[in-house]
Amino acid sequence: MLELRAVCAGYGTFQALFDVSLDVKAGEAVGVIGPNGAGKTTLMRAISGLIRPTSGSIRLEGTDLAATPSHRIVELGIAHVPESRRLFPRMTVEDNLRMGGFAPAARPKFRQQLDVVYELFPRLRERHRQLAGSMSGGEQQMCAIGRALMSAPRLLLLDEPSAGLAPVLVEQVFDLVKRIRAGGLTVLIVEQNVQQVLRVVNRAYLLKAGSIRATGSAAELLATDTIREAYLGV
């Protein structure tokens, strides 16, 4: 479904990604793990068109994303939940969700998608009139994911959905990811909670200093020394 080949990208003269190649097949959940500053967020931005690769190719079912404006990338079916969530704090939960379904292609399906999101996150239905900024951290993350789902995506990009949450909420976020997957959506997820993310993905990539250093199934990665030493302390 998604295919990256030798992608290089960065900011000005600073190069953050070096020849990154990665595949996500339809229906799969794939993880990207790696230390702070490894380039994980940069990778997500390059896929959703917020920054452009300086070389290499990014294809979604054959369509070259590097040559596609980012609003078109949303219409092609990629939704990105950014690291910082970026909700509109002074708008209600429902109005935030509405913003996610704003693309012309998504608008006619608004009611239907809203029901999908409310089925998935009953808490959002209960709180649909509450200002997003007054929701708890975990609820805000649900709202951010819900907003992304409003565009009825085929591929969901999640950038550290558990960041900044208390352990009990981290559990809830991974539970959400499991439920989203059960619905058949393809997911690419960046996480620092390595042990937990490896439980909800099929495969993962280890990104370090802008390069892919290891890849494999969750079990294979848990067995590699670099990951055990660096992330699990075992």
Ligand SMILES: Nc1ncnc2c1ncn2[C@@H]1O[C@H](COP(=O)(O)OP(=O)(O)OP(=O)(O)O)[C@@H](O)[C@H]1O
């Ligand atoms: N807007 C920017 N301008 C310049 N450099 C940037 C910018 N954003 C990120 N960088 C740099 O690019 C590198 C990769 O950053 P990135 O945010 O992709 O890392 P990350 O793996 O997501 O880290 P974290 O786990 O802390 O979120 C870092 O060295 C960072 O300082």
Ligand SMILES: [Mg+2]
């Ligand atoms: Mg990041």
